[in-house]
Amino acid sequence: MVRKNSHIGPVQVKSKYLTSKLKGMEKLTSSRWYNLLSWGITALLVVGLFGFAYVRIQQSQTVVVVQAEPTRSSPDSQPVTGNAAPNPMTDFAIGRKLTLKTIIPERPRYQVLKRTVMRGDSIFGISKEFNITPDSLLWANYETLKDDPHSLRPGMELNIPPTDGVYYQWQAEDTLEAVAGELKASQDDILNWPGNNLDLAAPKFDSGQWVMVPGGEREYEQWIVPTVSRGSSGTTSVGGSACAGGAVGSGGFTWPAGNHFLSGNDYYSGHLAIDIAAGEGSPIYAADSGVVTMAAGGWNGGYGNVVQIDHGNGYSTLYAHLSVINVSVCQSVGAGQTIGASGNTGNSFGAHLHFEVRLNGGFVNPWYVLP
Numbered sequence: 001m002v003r004k005n006s007h008i009g010p011v012q013v014k015s016k017y018l019t020s021k022l023k024g025m026e027k028l029t030s031s032r033w034y035n036l037l038s039w040g041i042t043a044l045l046v047v048g049l050f051g052f053a054y055v056r057i058q059q060s061q062t063v064v065v066v067q068a069e070p071t072r073s074s075p076d077s078q079p080v081t082g083n084a085a086p087n088p089m090t091d092f093a094i095g096r097k098l099t100l101k102t103i104i105p106e107r108p109r110y111q112v113l114k115r116t117v118m119r120g121d122s123i124f125g126i127s128k129e130f131n132i133t134p135d136s137l138l139w140a141n142y143e144t145l146k147d148d149p150h151s152l153r154p155g156m157e158l159n160i161p162p163t164d165g166v167y168y169q170w171q172a173e174d175t176l177e178a179v180a181g182e183l184k185a186s187q188d189d190i191l192n193w194p195g196n197n198l199d200l201a202a203p204k205f206d207s208g209q210w211v212m213v214p215g216g217e218r219e220y221e222q223w224i225v226p227t228v229s230r231g232s233s234g235t236t237s238v239g240g241s242a243c244a245g246g247a248v249g250s251g252g253f254t255w256p257a258g259n260h261f262l263s264g265n266d267y268y269s270g271h272l273a274i275d276i277a278a279g280e281g282s283p284i285y286a287a288d289s290g291v292v293t294m295a296a297g298g299w300n301g302g303y304g305n306v307v308q309i310d311h312g313n314g315y316s317t318l319y320a321h322l323s324v325i326n327v328s329v330c331q332s333v334g335a336g337q338t339i340g341a342s343g344n345t346g347n348s349f350g351a352h353l354h355f356e357v358r359l360n361g362g363f364v365n366p367w368y369v370l371p
Helices: 010-060 123-129 134-139 176-182 187-192
Strands: 113-116 157-160 165-169 210-214 274-277 283-285 290-296 305-310 315-322 338-341 352-359 362-364
Touching: 123 134, 134 165, 176 187, 176 210, 187 210, 290 315, 305 338, 315 338
Parallel strands: none
Antiparallel strands: 113 157, 165 210, 274 352, 283 338, 290 305, 305 315, 315 352, 352 362
């Protein structure tokens, strides 16, 4: 029987040892490359995060100063201070622009204010400034203005009522019922107005006390130039007939001055005309054809130098405060013809044209007929 040789030689053993060692080295080399690759990726991530944080910090440190919009504040309001700069270490929210604007609600006013008249003021302008009607402003200042808006002068101190109505000085013989009836107002409105400071349980008015009558109104005490007709023209004659015949108007009016805007009072119940802007000496034109029925210099109840034209169709027009009169009574004039020059005569506060339109003796708002 042949016996197989089971002895392994030294060469074969060595070969297996080398093979095992090579495989171990390959595993070791592969593990090192993996570790290096992992650390490299980690390092890149860390550098990226630090870079991002650095950029955000630099952006946060740039503070944009936003100019606050101007606001009208009351004397009791506190000044608005600027916002603190953001903290670059903690404020990483989405940035937004700031608009610093304080909204102060308007508080109702119950007391009468004082307002000094300045050059360029008018009753119409002052009333608009305080959101009241021109009538209320005139009624609150009868002792100063005597119901005439042209009496306004620089330096005058006016009463500014807190609401529309009549600012009334109580008389010894007055009663609540009588005053409310005379001024067409409600007794409850007078009693409940906070500015009157009345004891509702036992209301009492002292003689000489000033009382606000909300919603009240009264008749004006004013003098106006009477309408003068030339005869049987259809125009109601208050001052008597002066002329007969002559030019007749077309009924289509033109502007009596070069400017087509106002420089003072508009038309309202206390001012039955419009004050057209016209510098001293500017030409004044007839608004339509007609006959001059009045051309008078002097005071004339505050109108100053004044011209009146009867247009022969029921309409008449009046031009006041002139510096020069270029026409005479009974003279026929055409539309657009120069009749005088603007001025500041009579009860006037600065050169302008006081322009009235009348129809059959009654007043008409000039805006209704001007182009």
